[in-house]
Each structure stands twice: as C-alpha cells, then as structure tokens.
Amino acid sequence: MTTKVVIVDDHFLLAQAIQELVNSFEGFETLYLCKNGKELLEKMKYPANVPDIILMDVNMPILNGIAATKIINETYPEVIVLALSVEVDEDIILGMLRAGAKGYLMKDTEKEQLKEALEQVLKEGYYHTNTIAKLLVGSLVKTKEGVQLKDRELEFIKHACTEMTYREIAEAMFLSPKTIEGYRDSLYEKLHIKNRIGLVLYAIRHKIFVP
Amino acid sequence: MTTKVVIVDDHFLLAQAIQELVNSFEGFETLYLCKNGKELLEKMKYPANVPDIILMDVNMPILNGIAATKIINETYPEVIVLALSVEVDEDIILGMLRAGAKGYLMKDTEKEQLKEALEQVLKEGYYHTNTIAKLLVGSLVKTKEGVQLKDRELEFIKHACTEMTYREIAEAMFLSPKTIEGYRDSLYEKLHIKNRIGLVLYAIRHKIFVP
C-alpha cells in the first residue's frame, strides 16, 4: 500500500519538480497537484482524491496555506499537512503550526530530508527540524508581546504610512487632529518607538501595512 | 552530445527537484548544483565544470543572480544564463536581462515550458514568455525614471529609514546636519515626495532598504 501525496503550490514548476522527487521515493506516489487551497478543497470533495499527506505551500493566492490547513484539519482530521515554504517569518510558521500542520519544511532542505520528513510524519505524526524546534521554544518563552491594537488604531497606522500630515489623517478619519495625536502618542508608548518612522517600520514588519 | 546544465539556487530542494526534471529531458543532463553565485564561480574555474546553460535563481545570499550573471557574461560569454525566479519585480527582471540573461522563467512555469525554453535558447539564443516580452516593451516606453542615486545618497536614505533624527544621521555619516538637509531636499525634489515617510516608502519599494 503506497502513501498518497498531494502537492499544493502556485509555483507550478516547483510543484512538478517535487512531484518527481516524491515519486522517486519508494512507497510514495503523487495523486495530483494544486495551485491553491481552493482548488485543493474542490478536488477533495471526491473521496478518491483524499490523500494521506498534503505538502502545502504557505504563500498562495485565493486561499493561502494557513487558511487551507485550518479547513482541512477540521474537515479531514486524518489527513496530514506538511508545510513547505521559503518563508522564515516566525509569525507565519507559528500560524501554520497552529492551523494544524504537522511539520514545516524550508524549501532549502535536502532531498533526503524530504524523504525522512515524509516517513517520520507517517510513523510519529510530526516532523520538525532543529530550526523549527528552536523557534517553538522561543515562542513559548516570550508569550507576551500581546500588544492588541484596536481597529481604529490600525486604520490610523495605515494612514500614517502615507505622506499625509496628521491633520489630513484626522480629516480622512473624521476625527479631530488632537484625537489623532492622542492615538499616535499612545502608540508610541505601547510600541516603544520615538517617531513616525518607527511607526511605519512597525506597521510594515507586522504586516499592518504592505508597501 | 548532450547539453550540460548547471542549476544555481539556494532553495536546495527546488534545485534538486529541477535537476530531476532536466535529467528527464532528452539531450540534457545536470552537471552539478550550486547554492549561490560564489560557489558557481569557484566551480567554473575548472574547464570541465563549465556548462552550456546555467539556470540561475535571482535571490541568493553571498553573490546574487544579477551580479553573478554579469561576471559570467564577461568571463564565459559562450555560456547561456537563464534566469529562474519567483520575483516579478520589474526592476529585477530588467536588471537580470541587462546583466546578460538570455531568458527569464517564472517559477510557476509548466514542466513542458522549461523544456521548450532550454531547447529554444540553444537554437535561437533567447527565450522570452509573453509576460516578459510585454514588460520589455513597457520598459522602452517609459525609459525615463532614470533617477540615478549616488552612494552617499543611498547611505543617507538607509539612515533615514530609522528612528534617527537628521542631526544623528549627520553625526553617523560625519557630515554637517545642513549637508544632510541638502541631501534630503534634493531627494524630495528628484523623487517627487513630500516628507520623510515618502522617502522611507520609496526606499522600501525600490529595495534600497529592507525592513
């Protein structure tokens, strides 16, 4: 009985290439390829298309890896999802694992490591490289960082990542300039920053604003 | 006589996978894989290691695709470089082609398209998809945008993407604050921006500063 694998990645060349790799491993075969999460869910409506393992890219259009993984974990809890990405962003890795991925492979892993990952995930139910393990430990240590921003603040931050003055931002948000300054001052304190440049960098690094 | 191909990509899994693909094409074989431009140049010092075609990733540590392509074009003009990237940034694609790449493949190309590209590049000397062709035409239309920034200006911009005041930037660059203000004012005019936020956004969008 061979293990059925599905590869989900919008970089189609990579998907096809990984397919060849997987097929070269004994005991594994690729069922089909998908370009995004939506396509995958469509396919999986037919029981014959439900695989044992899904190799899932994180950055995809339409339905990204995290969202797709979450749905699959709820609908098909017996299917194992392995994340596969170039993304080294901590938030994203953790998001993927929280969504129920059983492992996270960087795209610079060795061929042998992929085989090892597939085999271990079948036997043990999980596979994590040292890099990821370290990240996990790290995330436990600093569970704080819980700076919760309100909707209105997020809206302000997005405007601040613009050549608008605070007066103009106030107009755009139908607030008085002084209220806007209040938002700003409280954010500066919460986020430990000193000026608007710091705010812009914070917004970009936390994906509040995409340049 | 088979065509010898070398793959340069720091995403090792992708590199290996593409290797399998290339080897499955009749008349092509992979010589070896490299993780960056430096490794490639080291290898190519031995004549036996000089391939016919190089499949080169753009984003690599140590020596990136554009720099490596430039050197290879000067040192080994008979070697064909094909760019291979997820990058859709116009500047980068054009940079790669200017550096002497004979084609630019997106990583979402089909398996068959890779084969076609390899074969056409051997026969015709170039390979461009419609997407790239359109880009090329577009770049001819708006040949302007030739805002050439000097080293000192770039250094200033990087500092400006920081919570430093101009006074502090001046200190760090061993210049008077007034000189720094001069840099700033001339940049504002050249780049059609109104304030420091605009400068930060310009820097990020043009990859002068990576947040």
Add this chain to the structure above:
DNA sequence: GGCTGAAAGGGGTAAATCCCCCTTTTTCTG
C-alpha cells in the same frame, strides 16, 4: 445610581522637519 476606564478632544511648548535661497569647495569634462 455611581464608579471606572477608555475614547475623544484639547493647550502649550520644545524639537524636528520642511522649504526656500545662498556661498564655498571639489570634481568632472570639453
């Protein structure tokens, strides 16, 4: 109802930024 705490609005001041316009020095370039 009364307390509390956050959101909204504000006043005043010091610092930083922006925007002119100007001189001197250095560096290309014909």
Add this chain to the structure above:
DNA sequence: CAGAAAAAGGGGGATTTACCCCTTTCAGCC
C-alpha cells in the same frame, strides 16, 4: 586650463511633530 556641475555647508522662517498634562463624554459593570 577654464567652465560647468555637483557636493558640501549654511541662514532663516513656516510647519509639523513630539511630548507633556488636562477635561469631557460615554459605555460597561458592580
């Protein structure tokens, strides 16, 4: 070498920001 262009440095003033500390309003909750 001369002349032009760029780099470096500067003055002064209008705006904008940053940082205090303070009042009103309003919703949530015991």
